[in-house]
Each structure stands twice: as structure tokens, then as C-alpha cells.
Amino acid sequence: MKIAYLGPEASFTQLAASQIFENETLVPHSSILDCFNAVKNGEVKKAVVPLENSIEGTVSMTLDYLYDFKNISIEAEVVMPIAHHLLVNKENPEFDTVISHPQALAQCYHSLDKNFKDYTRKDFSSTAAAAKYVSENPDKKIAAIANSYAANLYDLKILKKNIHDFEQNHTRFIVISLTKNSLKLKHKLIGEKTSLIITLPEDHAGGLHQVLSVFAWRKMNLSKIESRTLKTGLGNYFFYINVANEWHPILSENALAELRSIGAEVRFLGHYEEYLVKD
Numbered sequence: 001m002k003i004a005y006l007g008p009e010a011s012f013t014q015l016a017a018s019q020i021f022e023n024e025t026l027v028p029h030s031s032i033l034d035c036f037n038a039v040k041n042g043e044v045k046k047a048v049v050p051l052e053n054s055i056e057g058t059v060s061m062t063l064d065y066l067y068d069f070k071n072i073s074i075e076a077e078v079v080m081p082i083a084h085h086l087l088v089n090k091e092n093p094e095f096d097t098v099i100s101h102p103q104a105l106a107q108c109y110h111s112l113d114k115n116f117k118d119y120t121r122k123d124f125s126s127t128a129a130a131a132k133y134v135s136e137n138p139d140k141k142i143a144a145i146a147n148s149y150a151a152n153l154y155d156l157k158i159l160k161k162n163i164h165d166f167e168q169n170h171t172r173f174i175v176i177s178l179t180k181n182s183l184k185l186k187h188k189l190i191g192e193k194t195s196l197i198i199t200l201p202e203d204h205a206g207g208l209h210q211v212l213s214v215f216a217w218r219k220m221n222l223s224k225i226e227s228r229t230l231k232t233g234l235g236n237y238f239f240y241i242n243v244a245n246e247w248h249p250i251l252s253e254n255a256l257a258e259l260r261s262i263g264a265e266v267r268f269l270g271h272y273e274e275y276l277v278k279d
């Protein structure tokens with residue numbers, strides 16, 4: 001079975017994907033959008049993409065594509081510790097530019113400023129793509145933020161270890177597919193949840209309160225609520241909502257029916273398990 005991931009090799013997403021799918025063919029893709037399209041077009045059965053980081057927050061592209069790709073569901077979530085290092089080419093340790101995935105640059109923002117002077121930051125499609133670029137361009141004064149697997153694979157020198165701003169740094173990755181399936185993994189189970197995308201009925205006072213009260217009086221515990229722009233104009237949002245724990249068939253289905261009866265649009269992205277994997 002083919003599984004897409006945000007690559008190239010030695011990206012954090014690959015480290016997560018290789019622990020989820022030990023015996024499948026992992027296919028690197030150069031963007032999160034490419035991973036969604038590969039699932040949609042049937043080039044791969046599933047994809048692994050980053051969703052949220054404990055320092056930097058939601059990967060907004062992933063949330064937007066979950067909204068845009070109407071047939072895509074979530075099958076599982078894995079949480080992985082993240083350690084960032086500053087890597088340079090062994091032939092040229094000088095740098096005036098630090099390149100990496102925008103999430104990695106943000107997770108190391110203050111630590112870089114504290115330790116280094118006079119450099120600029122530049123976004124790359126992934127940490128591993130940045131590490132590969134540093135290895136292929138010894139003539140350029142660049143450093144990459146990436147993991148120790150990337151340092152080994154692309155034969156780079158670790159100039160400074162553990163440059164993330166907060167010691168506790170974890171990222172959630174999700175497995176997406178076109179099937180409403182819930183993956184069972186042999187890793188440490190840390191929870192189960194349901195993800196929904198909700199669009200409110202027309203704007204009126206108390207609209208969001210009304211939606212939240214549907215969960216509240218049923219004692220359904222929400223573990224995440226995030227609004228994202230619908231891109232139809234300022235002030236128009238959709239809500240990404242996680243309901244923690246089990247999805248009670250009658251109680252929860254009634255909640256969805258009630259939400260729809262008050263004019264909210266609800267998409268069920270999946271009920272799935274959350275696992276902890278190693279870095």
C-alpha cells in the first residue's frame with residue numbers, strides 16, 4: 001500500500017509515518033497540498049501530514065485542506081516529540097541565512113535570536129528539504145533547522161543542538177484517507193476523539209453559544225476549537241472542533257441532528273485514536 005508524506009526523506013513527517021506504517025511504501029511529496037491531492041486522486045491510499053505543534057499551534061494549511069477536500073477523513077493521530085538542531089554544510093560552516101519549514105523557524109525563533117546575530121530567515125517546504133538544500137549548496141552561506149536523521153542522511157554538521165524555544169515540543173500528525181476507517185496501531189494509546197467541521201448558520205447574536213450548548217448539555221467534552229477564515233470575506237469562519245473520548249452512537253448522532261436543525265453545516269471528519277510515538 002502506498003502512503004504519501006510531506007518529504008523529502010528525514011522530514012519529521014517521515015519519522016512519524018515510518019512508525020505508523022512499518023511495512024508499507026512511503027512516498028515523499030513536496031507539499032501538504034500534494035499529499036491531499038495524492039489521496040484524492042487515488043495515487044496513494046493514505047497520507048500523513050502535520051496538524052498541530054505545541055509551540056507554534058495549528059498548521060493552518062492542513063486545517064484549510066481538511067475543509068476544502070470534502071471526501072477526506074481522519075483515520076488516526078500520532079503525537080511525536082520534536083527536537084530541532086541547527087545544521088551547516090561540513091565544507092562551509094558560515095551562514096547568514098537560516099532556512100526551514102515555517103513551523104520549525106517559528107519554534108526556534110527566540111533561541112536563534114539569542115545565539116546568533118545578523119542572519120535572515122527563509123521558508124522552505126520542509127525541514128528535510130532545507131537540510132538537503134544546504135548539503136547540495138556548499139558555496140552558499142546557509143544553515144538549516146532540521147532533525148538529527150536529516151543531519152546524518154545529508155551529511156551535515158550539527159552546529160547547535162536543541163534550538164527549539166521550549167523544551168516540551170510535540171507535533172500531532174494525522175493519517176488521512178478517503179475511507180471512514182479508524183486505524184489501530186501498536187503504539188501507546190493516549191486517547192480517542194472525534195473531529196468535526198462546523199459552519200454556523202447566518203450571523204446572529206449567540207450563534208456560536210447555541211452550537212456549543214448542543215455539546216455542553218450532553219456533557220460532550222470539547223478538546224479543541226479553532227476558527228479559520230472561509231476566505232469569502234472578513235469575519236466569515238468555519239470551526240474545527242474536537243470532541244474528546246468515545247463517540248456515543250445515539251447521544252452524539254442526536255447532537256449532530258440538533259446542530260443541523262439549527263442551520264449549522266456539520267462535517268464528520270472521523271472518530272479515531274491518538275497514539276504517542278518516539279522521536
Ligand SMILES: O=C(O)C(=O)Cc1ccccc1
Binds near residue numbers: 125
Ligand atoms: O518540515 C518537516 O520536517 C515536517 O514534517 C513539518 C514539521 C515541521 C516542524 C515540526 C514538525 C513538523
